[in-house]
Amino acid sequence: MNLEKVIFGFFIILACSLNFGFFIGDIDRPELHHPIELFFAIVVNLIALVLKFGDRTHIGATHLATSLVACLQLIAAALAWTWVVYVEKTALDAGSTATIVSLAGGALLANLISVILLIGETLRQSR
Amino acid sequence: MGDVLFLVLRRLRAPLITLIAVYSIAVVGLVAVPGETPEGQPWRMGFFHAFYVMSYTATTIGFGEIPYPFTDAQRLWVTFSIYLSVIGWAYAIGSVFALSQDATFRAAASRAVFLRRVAGLREPYCVICGYGRSGRAIAHALDAQGARTVVVDLDPARVAGIAVEDFDASPLVLVADARHPEVLRDAGIARPECRAVLALTADDEANQSVAIGTRVLDPATIVIARVTDPAVKSNLQDFGGVAVIDPFESFAHNVGADLAAPEALQLEEWLTGVPGGERPETVRLPKGPWVLAGYGRFGRAVAEALTAAGQPWRAFDPYLAPSASLPQQVRTCASAEEGLRECEVAGAVGLVAGTDDDTMNLGLVTMARRVNPSIAVVVRQHKAYNRVLIEAARARLTFVQSDLMTHEVLQALTTPLLNRFLELARRDGAALARQALQRLDASFGRQVPFVWTFECDPSQPGIRQALYGTADPLRLADLLIDPRDPSATLNAVPLLLARPGPMPSAGPMRAPGDPEPASPSWRRHLRMTSRQGRAERLLGAAAAAPADEVALPDPQTALRPGDFIMFAGSEGVESLQRRFLLDPSPIEFVRTGAEPPRSWLFRRFARARRSPSGG
Numbered sequence: 001m002n003l004e005k006v007i008f009g010f011f012i013i014l015a016c017s018l019n020f021g022f023f024i025g026d027i028d029r030p031e032l033h034h035p036i037e038l039f040f041a042i043v044v045n046l047i048a049l050v051l052k053f054g055d056r057t058h059i060g061a062t063h064l065a066t067s068l069v070a071c072l073q074l075i076a077a078a079l080a081w082t083w084v085v086y087v088e089k090t091a092l093d094a095g096s097t098a099t100i101v102s103l104a105g106g107a108l109l110a111n112l113i114s115v116i117l118l119i120g121e122t123l124r125q126s127r
Numbered sequence: 128m129g130d131v132l133f134l135v136l137r138r139l140r141a142p143l144i145t146l147i148a149v150y151s152i153a154v155v156g157l158v159a160v161p162g163e164t165p166e167g168q169p170w171r172m173g174f175f176h177a178f179y180v181m182s183y184t185a186t187t188i189g190f191g192e193i194p195y196p197f198t199d200a201q202r203l204w205v206t207f208s209i210y211l212s213v214i215g216w217a218y219a220i221g222s223v224f225a226l227s228q229d230a231t232f233r234a235a236a237s238r239a240v241f242l243r244r245v246a247g248l249r250e251p252y253c254v255i256c257g258y259g260r261s262g263r264a265i266a267h268a269l270d271a272q273g274a275r276t277v278v279v280d281l282d283p284a285r286v287a288g289i290a291v292e293d294f295d296a297s298p299l300v301l302v303a304d305a306r307h308p309e310v311l312r313d314a315g316i317a318r319p320e321c322r323a324v325l326a327l328t329a330d331d332e333a334n335q336s337v338a339i340g341t342r343v344l345d346p347a348t349i350v351i352a353r354v355t356d357p358a359v360k361s362n363l364q365d366f367g368g369v370a371v372i373d374p375f376e377s378f379a380h381n382v383g384a385d386l387a388a389p390e391a392l393q394l395e396e397w398l399t400g401v402p403g404g405e406r407p408e409t410v411r412l413p414k415g416p417w418v419l420a421g422y423g424r425f426g427r428a429v430a431e432a433l434t435a436a437g438q439p440w441r442a443f444d445p446y447l448a449p450s451a452s453l454p455q456q457v458r459t460c461a462s463a464e465e466g467l468r469e470c471e472v473a474g475a476v477g478l479v480a481g482t483d484d485d486t487m488n489l490g491l492v493t494m495a496r497r498v499n500p501s502i503a504v505v506v507r508q509h510k511a512y513n514r515v516l517i518e519a520a521r522a523r524l525t526f527v528q529s530d531l532m533t534h535e536v537l538q539a540l541t542t543p544l545l546n547r548f549l550e551l552a553r554r555d556g557a558a559l560a561r562q563a564l565q566r567l568d569a570s571f572g573r574q575v576p577f578v579w580t581f582e583c584d585p586s587q588p589g590i591r592q593a594l595y596g597t598a599d600p601l602r603l604a605d606l607l608i609d610p611r612d613p614s615a616t617l618n619a620v621p622l623l624l625a626r627p628g629p630m631p632s633a634g635p636m637r638a639p640g641d642p643e644p645a646s647p648s649w650r651r652h653l654r655m656t657s658r659q660g661r662a663e664r665l666l667g668a669a670a671a672a673p674a675d676e677v678a679l680p681d682p683q684t685a686l687r688p689g690d691f692i693m694f695a696g697s698e699g700v701e702s703l704q705r706r707f708l709l710d711p712s713p714i715e716f717v718r719t720g721a722e723p724p725r726s727w728l729f730r731r732f733a734r735a736r737r738s739p740s741g742g
Contacts, residue, residue, distance in 0.1 A: 036158070039174050043151040050144050054137025082175045 011048045012118050015070065016111035018044055023108050027101045028094035035081065038104065042074045045107070048114075059121060066114040073107035131232075131239045138226050142219035149215035153181045153208035160204045164195055172201075180205070185212030238313070241301050245315040248299075250275055252321060253540070254314045255298070256305035256337045257328030258285050260511050261353065261374075261532035263292075265325060268533050270294050272541070277321075279305040279314050280328075306336040308344060317345040323540055326352040327532065331359045338369045351536055355424050372535045374528045375428040382479075382505065382524070383432030384553070385412045390560035391553045397567065398545060398622075399538055400575035403698055407575075410524050413503050414438060415476035420466065420491045422447055422457050425481045425507055425526070430456075441470040444482075463491055467498065477503040481526070485513040492520045542578050544693040548623040551678045559678055566620050566679070567695060576620075576695035581606065581704060583690040589707050590688075593714040600685035603692065605714065607682065610706050617703060619696030624680040627689045 018041040025032030049067040052060065077100045084096045092100075157177035164170045172180075176194060183190050184205060197205065226232050252275035255262050266276045276298040280286045283302045290297070303310040305328070316324050324341045326334035331354050338352040351370045354360045363369045384392040389409065396407045417433055419426045419442035426442055433440045443458040443466030453459075460466040472478065478495045480488035485508060492504050506522040508514060517525060539546060552560045567576065583601075585591050593601040603624070609615040677684075680692070694704070707714055 035174055036155075039151075039155070039158075043147060046147045047144050050140050050147065053140050053143075054133055056133055078174070085173070086175050 008051055009118060009122075011044060011051055012111075012114055015041065015044045015048045015067075016108070016115050019070070019074070019104060019108045019111050023101060023104045025101075028098045030092035030094075030097045033097065033101055033104075038074070038078060038081070038100075041104070041107075042071070042078060045071045045074055045111070059117060063114060063117055066110045066117070069110040070107040070114070073103050073110065077101075077103035077107070130235045134232055134235050135226065138229075138232070139219075139222060142222040146215050146219050149211050150178075150181060150185065153185070153204075153212060154178050156204045156208065157181065157201070160198075160200050162195065162198050162201050170195065181208060181212070184209055185216065187213070238301070238303075241299060242313055244299050245277060245313070245318075248275060248277075248315065248318075248320055250320065252277055252315070253323045253325060254279065254311075254316055254321060255325045255327060256280075256311075256314075257326065257333070258289070259327065259329055260529035262325070262327045264529045264533040265327065265536050266298055267292075267294070268537055269540075270296065270298075272537075274322075275299075277301070277314050279303060279310060281305075306333050306340075308340045311337065311340050311344060316341050316348055321345070321348055323349040323351060325536060326350070328353075331356040335359050335363060338363055339366060342366065342368050349540070351539055353532060370539055372532065372539070373428075374531050374535075375425045377531055377535055378425075378526045379428035379432035382412065382429055383436045385410055386414060386433070386436035386438055388553065388557060388560070390557045390564060391549070394552055394560045394563055394567075395549050397564075397575060398549070398578060398695060399534065402575055402577040404575050406571075406573045412505075412523060413476040416440065416471070416474060417477045417479065418442070418467070418470045418472050418475045418495070419479045419481060420444075420463065420488070421480070421482035421507075422453075423481070423483065426479070429479050429481060429505075430454075441475075443467075443470055463487070464494060467491070467494055472502070473498050475499065475502060477505065477523075479505045479507075480520075480522075481505075481507040483509055485509050485516060489516060489520055492522070542580065542693065544580050544623050544625055544691060545578055547625070547676060548678060548693060551623070551676065555678075563620075563622065563679060570618055570620055571695075571697070574697075577698055577701060578622075578693065578695050579701045581692045581694060583686050583688055583692070584708065585688040587708040589710050589714055593707070594686070594688055601714070602682065603680055603684045603686060604682035606686075606692070606704060606707060610703055617696065617700045619694045619700045619704070621680050621682070621692050621694055622678065623693040624677040624684065625691040625693070626675040626677075626687065627691075 018037060022033055022037040022041050045067065049064070049071050052064045052067050055061070055063065080096065080100050080103065081092075084090060084092060154174065154177045157172055157180060158174055159171075162170050162172055180193065185208070192201075253269055254277045255266055256279045258266070258278050258280040262278070262280070266278060269276050273295070275296055277300075278286060278289065278298045279301045281302070281304050286300045286302060289300055301310065301314055303313070305311060305314070305326075311324075315321050324337065326337035326341075328334055328337075334352045334354055338350045341348055341350045346368065349370065350368065351372060352363060353374065354363060354371050355373050355375055360371055360373060363371050381392060384395075389411070393409050396409065400407050415438070417438055417440040419430055419433075419440055422430070422442045422444040426444065430440055430442060441456045441458070443460050445460060445463060445466065447453070447457070447459045449459045458466060458469045460469060472495050478492065480491040480495075482488055482491070488506050488508075492506060495502050495504070504520060504522040505524045505526070506517055506520050507526040508517040511527075511529065514527075552563065570576070583590055583594070585594055590601075593605070603621055607617050607619060607621075609617050686692075694700070
């Protein structure tokens with residue numbers, strides 16, 4: 001067992017599951033999407049991104065690309081949230097919640113691809 | 128650049144993750160710790176404010192407590208966060224500095240800079256592999272001619288001097304092993320601007336790898352390799368397309384030529400001297416028995432040349448073990464004194480002091496002169512710093528490898544046609560050389576002429592008009608008429624006419640409006656000559672390989688498109704002759720003696736006046 005592989009897999013799957021946890025729930029109901037979950041999704045996604053730095057293989061490059069997409073989408077969601085709450089100083093309504101959650105949904109897709117790549121790599125290794 | 132970026136990202140993974148962790152812990156803590164509004168209402172900080180506060184606190188900017196004054200619990204957490212984040216930043220910045228000092232990183236970074244600079248070269252350049260004495264001399268000589276160079280050498284100490292040496296345009300330097308093909312590719316040998324690769328390392332095997340690698344990666348580039356090992360030499364000659372220079376053999380060839388065919392050597396020295404300077408004196412080595420001190424690669428090459436010139440010789444070498452394979456003229460002896468005596472230096476006409484040791488060579492000269500004061504001496508200089516010492520011997524001929532290499536390489540690069548001409552003169556024996564000497568003597572007397580190549584390039588408007596515009600063929604003699612005064616001739620001697628392979632079916636008679644036929648070989652000439660500038664002319668015509676060569680061509684020869692003519696002439700003649708290339712009128716002018724009408728309207732007038740009955 002390789003500790004590096006454990007840490008790598010852990011962060012990729014955690015990034016995906018946190019993202020999923022934030023995304024799940026009716027898209028237009030703010031009370032179903034908690035900011036702390038979004039915050040941790042961003043943090044873990046950033047860590048996953050940094051872990052993928054420096055791998056020059058093709059699959060490594062694809063991994064890095066998925067993480068970049070996920071981070072960008074999640075940070076965009078956080079910025080949208082900040083804009084509505086702090087700049088426009090309004091409570092979250094159905095429309096803005098839908099914007100934030102759909103951005104997080106995009107990130108979830110990228111994270112899912114990342115997990116699929118991880119599984120594919122693992123299956124190829126075991127053969 | 129990709130290499131450097133990936134290296135940085137890989138090395139900075141740990142510090143970056145540390146920073147992310149530190150920030151997230153501090154932000155989450157700030158959100159979780161209870162605060163209150165000025166009215167005393169319980170209040171929790173949002174993620175946005177928490178991140179803002181941490182951003183300015185961690186970078187020690189400190190804007191104070193926003194949006195409301197902190198509670199003591201919040202202050203407790205911020206104190207903890209400050210120390211945590213300072214440690215995180217110190218670790219991250221320390222890692223960046225450590226990385227910038229790292230040898231691997233610096234090598235990758237300087238390689239990236241080198242690649243970018245090579246990619247930015249927009250002028251012709253030569254790649255020099257091996258920056259030893261010869262490499263340095265050639266780099267300086269090419270720089271003086273206005274050509275850029277790229278230097279590849281394994282030893283950083285050897286190329287360190289380039290930064291302080293006096294160059295017009297400093298060479299680009301890569302410290303790497305030129306035997307690796309990717310190093311050659313990085314040095315830019317496959318780019319169209321790269322005109323020649325010079326393999327000048329001390330190691331024959333390395334030179335062979337460089338030469339073969341270059342031929343494979345880019346067959347259009349000229350390759351010149353310095354090789355002394357016979358096996359490697361025959362390898363490269365079999366491989367083809369590589370100009371091999373063996374400094375020992377070249378020198379021995381000169382010695383042999385001086386004895387056997389003095390006219391050819393005289394011609395060679397005259398034409399390869401410094402243009403505009405005094406014609407070099409010929410050496411005139413005496414004929415008779417010779418003594419060779421040192422029978423290594425150098426001695427062997429000279430011995431072969433002496434045998435070929437029909438001169439008897441004896442040799443001795445103190446470092447050689449006696450063996451049956453040595454020729455009977457070679458003695459192995461304990462001391463130089465004994466060797467000179469055994470080779471009967473008292474009865475010899477010449478001595479070749481060709482050992483590896485400069486002091487030893489000087490000693491040999493002194494000893495031989497004591498026995499035989501009138502002996503002619505040829506000395507080999509091994510180390511550059513012994514120049515003064517060797518000059519003190521006042522030898523008839525001195526062999527300095529780096530000087531000889533520079534001479535040979537420049538000759539091969541700048542006037543490749545001159546080499547072919549001299550080759551013809553050597554093969555032909557004395558007749559051609561004597562004829563050429565007479566013509567040169569009549570034109571230039573005691574001066575060294577300038578040598579240049581004129582190309583009959585149909586893509587140049589002047590040449591196109593002269594070739595296709597009129598019924599008269601363009602003759603070689605037309606190029607020798609002074610464009611300023613048609614009654615005078617230019618002081619130049621056509622030495623060689625080189626004609627590329629069979630011409631396309633279209634003959635020289637073509638209607639003026641027709642586009643010139645485009646064959647692949649013409650395209651190449653077109654590409655080479657459409658560039659301007661001194662360096663281009665220096666390295667431009669080197670790549671063409673003619674199929675047919677005529678030495679000392681007849682002035683009445685009709686020229687064809689694609690012909691190269693090598694002229695020797697006085698200073699300034701070349702630029703006068705170049706007027707024929709660009710502007711159609713000089714050729715008309717020199718042929719008819721009258722300035723032709725240039726514009727369409729005046730051409731119509733002229734035609735109407737010439738044939739009044741035709742309209």
